[in-house]
Amino acid sequence: MTTQKLPFFSPHLKLVQYQDIPVLVLEHSVGSAKISLQGGQLLSWKPANAKQDLLWLSEVEPFKLGNAIRGGVPICYPWFGKVKEPAHGTARLRLWELSGQDISDEAVLIELALLNEKQQMEAKIQFHFTTSCEIRFTHYGETPAQVALHSYFNVSNIADIWVENLPTECFNSLTQQTDNVESPRKVFEHVDCIYQAEYPIQTIVDPGFKRSIDIVHNNASEIVFWNPWHTTTSGMSNTGYQTMLCVETARLSRLLAQGESIAVRIIEK
Numbered sequence: 001m002t003t004q005k006l007p008f009f010s011p012h013l014k015l016v017q018y019q020d021i022p023v024l025v026l027e028h029s030v031g032s033a034k035i036s037l038q039g040g041q042l043l044s045w046k047p048a049n050a051k052q053d054l055l056w057l058s059e060v061e062p063f064k065l066g067n068a069i070r071g072g073v074p075i076c077y078p079w080f081g082k083v084k085e086p087a088h089g090t091a092r093l094r095l096w097e098l099s100g101q102d103i104s105d106e107a108v109l110i111e112l113a114l115l116n117e118k119q120q121m122e123a124k125i126q127f128h129f130t131t132s133c134e135i136r137f138t139h140y141g142e143t144p145a146q147v148a149l150h151s152y153f154n155v156s157n158i159a160d161i162w163v164e165n166l167p168t169e170c171f172n173s174l175t176q177q178t179d180n181v182e183s184p185r186k187v188f189e190h191v192d193c194i195y196q197a198e199y200p201i202q203t204i205v206d207p208g209f210k211r212s213i214d215i216v217h218n219n220a221s222e223i224v225f226w227n228p229w230h231t232t233t234s235g236m237s238n239t240g241y242q243t244m245l246c247v248e249t250a251r252l253s254r255l256l257a258q259g260e261s262i263a264v265r266i267i268e269k
């Protein structure tokens, strides 16, 4: 991948170009992160001393404007899924603006805004990096909206990991039926299901990477759980599914009201 350097914002934050896509790159003592301005999408988060990225990003991602980036934490907004075109809403395809930053020795806050054609704020996203990373999304539009923080987690091998603290019932989007499922849950086939957000924390246990990841949801109503397995998926190689798992923090049935926020905190243990 070629990167082109653009003007520096601060010693810790710079803007680079990944093919067509402008990307903020943070290098700080709390860790390193990359945020695409298309989509306001966190692409990478590696806390200080972490051996592996917490987030998965497709190794075949073409970084083309107007093409949804496969990996990181896409923001699906103002709708989720294929209820309308484009799938998962327009926010992941649009350019967001850097609207604030606050960088101290112990913490970094980066804020991006999604503006409409009248320069009014439709939505805001705040990334708060400390020893963990919190992503907080706020909806400002008048019309109630859906949102999903569609996190792709980086795992050593999907065959060896499991997820703790999910409910034992979910809606299977593939069969359109409610299923009873095991908890802790392992993934060994195409899975696409929606859980009620009964428990605010899930944990991905990954013995291969010798770590666990806590996923702490705030103000979610659903958790979406997805791995495409061998299903052909745009922007993903045919082995991509082996090293990723999506556990998504969502508001699907209970729409976000104007001014309301949803957040996820990602903690490596």
Ligand SMILES: O=P(O)(O)OC[C@H]1O[C@H](O)[C@H](O)[C@@H](O)[C@@H]1O
Binding pocket: 068, 087, 088, 173, 192, 193, 224, 225, 226, 234, 246
């Ligand atoms: O291919 P995309 O539009 O990025 O969607 C990727 C996936 O997102 C969510 O996890 C949905 O539940 C899946 O049904 C969908 O396949």
